[in-house]
Amino acid sequence: MYGDPTADFESDSKPDGQDAMPHYSREWNFDPYHQAMAFARRRAPDHASADTEWxxxxxxxxxxxxxxxxxxxxxxxxxxxxxxxxxxxxxxxxxxxxxxxxxxxxxIHATDYEDADVFIHTTDKLYREPAGFQGLRSSRIQGSSRTTEAKGTST
Amino acid sequence: MSSSENSAGGTTTPRLVAEEETSPGQLAAFEERIARGEKIEPGDWMPALYRKQLIRLIQQHANSELMGALPEGQWIPYAPGFRRKMALIAKVQDEVGHAQLLYRAAETLGKPRHEMMTELVNGESKYSNVFNYPCETWADIAMVGWLIDGAAIVNQTIMQTGSYGPYSRALQRITYEEAFHLKQGYDLVVTLHTGTPAQRAMCQEAFSRWWWPLMMFFGPPDRASVHTDILQRWALKPKTNDEQRQIFLRKFVPKIQELGLEIPDEDLRWDEDSGTWHFTQPDWDEFKRVIRGGGPLNAERLALRRLLYEQGSWLRTALEQAEQPRAAA
CATH class of the missing domain: 3.10.20.520 (Phenylacetic acid degradation B)
Structure with missing residues (x-):
């Protein structure tokens, strides 16, 4: 378990009477952050959580x-x-x-992952895709090239 | 920990899990999905133990982001120069934002946020030990930005590949932002290390102090970690503590050596045979002591977190009540 946050910091930093980690004994009182600490220690025992769940x-x-x-x-x-x-x-x-x-x-309303099978394509749906169509291929043109056909229609 | 967890490494199904199945084969189907690399989403069936472990992991992670903002926030008034100050403010804001993303992810598992906040300020839930050590000089901010965030990125990039969707997606966003933290930290280290003799000395001193907390960052060695088996089986924690530590060392030791910082571990060496870094184990008794509240700054950090939470309550109340007159009108 964690130490009591309200306990005196000096005594808390030395559990079981050991002089643990001596280089952390530096004084901290030079800024608002550390001045707030004294206040925090005094206030902490009365703390009651009152958050809201928005x-x-x-x-x-x-x-x-x-x-x-x-x-x-x-x-x-x-x-x-x-x-x-x-x-x-x-x-x-x-x-x-x-x-x-x-x-x-x-x-927000969502579909159920359990029902994800409704999205599975059971048949070939290539006809819905651009790649499903080949356009004009040479094998489909009998007797004339595309160029001459185009020229013929324009005159 | 519970007996169900200890048995998870073997072939037996943890009792807690089997009990919760609402139809036969649910657990098997769940494990097959994970094996296929599918993400589990909030509404899906999941074993009670999966939910419990996931809440524990995400909540600790969220707590760490929130507590990590404290030591750095304390240095904002003393940042050397406007650009450094703006960068540090942005980083601290990111960390608090990360906490919000992660608490949201934990909430999707059914634990309300106010409950997690209360547990944190009452000292009933854990956060990363590194934030219970002090930042004594500006060089500490450099080390935290480069190495602690660097270690966090290693960890979060791995966790991101885990099996729970909301956690994974939150981490994608977080690791993207952490990249800036890492770069600004490295820039600070380089600036100090290539500066005046006093700056160099300050840089080395901070580095030497942070080395051992860093070696503990990924947690105890695998053999001593009670959670590892089940966490790996369900892809909650895709790599073990030791694997993560090795990834960190492979990534950062060359960079540290390139800079010329002296690593305070004489036995640190690359082992060709095993392809791993050999290192001196940190003081795991200290690790346990700090995690139980006996670290240098546990009490102070928690007291400040609690104070800030209290001081913010007027704003929460004001925001909530602001809507009421309009609704009545």
């Missing part, structure tokens, strides 16, 4: 105007306005971003 928002980021928004992650927020602020801080710290969407996670 709803989850899914975040979608657009890198460039005109492009798709892409899902980048999720955050907690009490409302959409705060969600947009937190989304910016969490996902748009660097890299391109021109627009963010947030939506309550529970507003």
């Amino acid at each position: 709803r989850v928002w899914e975040v979608f980021q657009q890198a460039k105007r005109g492009e798709h928004h892409a899902h980048v992650g999720s955050i907690h927020a009490p409302d959409a306005e705060v969600a947009l602020v937190l989304a910016k801080e969490n996902f748009a710290r660097r890299g391109a971003c021109v627009n963010l969407w947030v939506t309550p996670a529970d507003a």
